[in-house]
Amino acid sequence: MIPAKKVLNTLNEHWGVLELLFKRFKMTDFSLKDVQNIIKNKNPQWTSERIFRETNRLLNQEIIIPLAKSSQLEINRAVADFASFLLQEEDLGLAEEITVLVKDLERLGTRLQQAGDEGDFSELRRFSRIMDERVRKIVKLFQHNESAIFNIVEQAKSDNSNLSLQKRYRAVIEAFDEYIEPMLEMVDIRGQFHACFAVIESQISHQIDSIELFGRGAHDKRMLEQLRTRILDMHLIGRESLRKSADMLMPLREELRRNTLITRQAAKVLGLIRKNGVDRMLTSVQPEFVSDIQRFSLGQKRHMVAYMASLAQFEHDDYQLPDQTDVPAYHSPNIPDYQDVHTAFARTFADNGNKRQALLGFLTSQYPSLDADEMLFLYQKLVSDQDFELQQDNERAKVTINEHTFALYPFNASTVQETHHDTD
Amino acid sequence: MTQINLSELTELHAINKKLVGGYHISEQDTTLWQQLDQNIEAYQALFSALGHDLQHDRRGFYYLASDESTPNMGKISRAIALTVFILIEHYANQGKDPLRALFDEVADLELMQTLVQLNKHLFDQLEIFSGSDLRKDVYLRMVRLGLAKEVEQGFMHLAPIYRYIDALMEVNEDGFDALEDEV
Numbered sequence: 001m002i003p004a005k006k007v008l009n010t011l012n013e014h015w016g017v018l019e020l021l022f023k024r025f026k027m028t029d030f031s032l033k034d035v036q037n038i039i040k041n042k043n044p045q046w047t048s049e050r051i052f053r054e055t056n057r058l059l060n061q062e063i064i065i066p067l068a069k070s071s072q073l074e075i076n077r078a079v080a081d082f083a084s085f086l087l088q089e090e091d092l093g094l095a096e097e098i099t100v101l102v103k104d105l106e107r108l109g110t111r112l113q114q115a116g117d118e119g120d121f122s123e124l125r126r127f128s129r130i131m132d133e134r135v136r137k138i139v140k141l142f143q144h145n146e147s148a149i150f151n152i153v154e155q156a157k158s159d160n161s162n163l164s165l166q167k168r169y170r171a172v173i174e175a176f177d178e179y180i181e182p183m184l185e186m187v188d189i190r191g192q193f194h195a196c197f198a199v200i201e202s203q204i205s206h207q208i209d210s211i212e213l214f215g216r217g218a219h220d221k222r223m224l225e226q227l228r229t230r231i232l233d234m235h236l237i238g239r240e241s242l243r244k245s246a247d248m249l250m251p252l253r254e255e256l257r258r259n260t261l262i263t264r265q266a267a268k269v270l271g272l273i274r275k276n277g278v279d280r281m282l283t284s285v286q287p288e289f290v291s292d293i294q295r296f297s298l299g300q301k302r303h304m305v306a307y308m309a310s311l312a313q314f315e316h317d318d319y320q321l322p323d324q325t326d327v328p329a330y331h332s333p334n335i336p337d338y339q340d341v342h343t344a345f346a347r348t349f350a351d352n353g354n355k356r357q358a359l360l361g362f363l364t365s366q367y368p369s370l371d372a373d374e375m376l377f378l379y380q381k382l383v384s385d386q387d388f389e390l391q392q393d394n395e396r397a398k399v400t401i402n403e404h405t406f407a408l409y410p411f412n413a414s415t416v417q418e419t420h421h422d423t424d
Numbered sequence: 425m426t427q428i429n430l431s432e433l434t435e436l437h438a439i440n441k442k443l444v445g446g447y448h449i450s451e452q453d454t455t456l457w458q459q460l461d462q463n464i465e466a467y468q469a470l471f472s473a474l475g476h477d478l479q480h481d482r483r484g485f486y487y488l489a490s491d492e493s494t495p496n497m498g499k500i501s502r503a504i505a506l507t508v509f510i511l512i513e514h515y516a517n518q519g520k521d522p523l524r525a526l527f528d529e530v531a532d533l534e535l536m537q538t539l540v541q542l543n544k545h546l547f548d549q550l551e552i553f554s555g556s557d558l559r560k561d562v563y564l565r566m567v568r569l570g571l572a573k574e575v576e577q578g579f580m581h582l583a584p585i586y587r588y589i590d591a592l593m594e595v596n597e598d599g600f601d602a603l604e605d606e607v
Binding site for chain 2: 255258259261262263265266267268269270272273274277278279282283285286287288289290
């Protein structure tokens, strides 16, 4: 028997060498020369004698052991397991492993119950211990597989473009089909896993009850309680771990599925194009674009529809073009007839005793609602009227008509021609 | 009814000019894309009033949808479709992840030559006889339509290529059969 401390020291001293051996050769064998080379590589300053001695030390402490009937060597299984645990270089286990352990757990549960019923406490304790160990092992497997899946995912993601898609994802697909799916089935609420745990739990609870009832072995009770808790915990850990693993794998699996779908479709469509011709095949599926030319034409269906709709609403209407000669003069509807204005002005003028009178003053007082331009129109008519005698002021005046201000030399009427007055 | 506040649509002129030319505005056109992203409803209402159909694709691009295109545009689109489908097949044949390769890898002249050589009889039908024809007739037009961008060694495909992938996936068995019957 080699003292553990000694082995640990050697492991510590040669960890670099072992790690390299483990990574390079994984589970295969290697020669003594390989070991010496690696040691030399790690410690270039060592003499060959020292290297020989160190190699022997590894051999003597059974860290590396010779294969049966061969000069080749391999890493001690126990050390390899330890290293794989330390390096997290775990390979995905089988769902079967866990299934077997759970089945065993079920069997042990029945045995435990038997022992309890028979009152054989040493047996009860023994089974409880074994079950405890199994549970720990299952939990360890869950964790182990989870980190293995993590590694698989990382590897698949670290894109090595020249690696084929199929190859890259093979591990993913395998992990999914061989581990996740059966496991998910197992931990399903209606699955056998669950049923089995229910049975075990009720068995243990029953034992605890009977221990309580007969009041014997507080220690045993504690032990069973612990076991029960551990089993429940295990179930939980298992579900969590599986969910996490599935979450990691699912996106990759989807990606692969989508990609294969696209690839297959592309191959199919190209095949058809080859058979039927490019234009025939693609005209119906190609995406369409808006183009500059279209902007200026009725190229599109909806443009046509809009155009047709407006055509449908069109109503033919005879429209008489006006004759050039008899166009009536424009009359603003607000302006009173000039003849009336003329008469009114003449009358006012006469009433005032033919005094000097401002034309604009008359207009604003007579027609206060007129707009400025209409007022000016009348003013201009009056000014140019031959019937009145008008004088223009010499001073410039400012007049405000309906919020418009004008500066002008206003006209004033002084006398009305008698002749015309008579005719009116 | 959506309120269209024209003073907020500061990039309207540039956006209109690009879109009616068939251009796809994707995230690389940062200013225009942000502007559209923020005022999508107003733009959509405005363009639909103008008789256009402004589409927002969740994969990150905007374009004016159209039911028909001019014969010339149709031909260009066919050439692009063929190129994209052949590229997918090409990448898959090389064992690459076709979608990833499509968007990650640069399409250079060498690749174009290979494509044309390998699919000569298909490209012949579109009057594309060499890699440089493919570059000129397809890739430069793809740049003009916002489907690709020119980089140092060649062209990178942009998100609007998904329109072609959608078109590819739309071709279903029934469509095949109908076509077969016609033949």
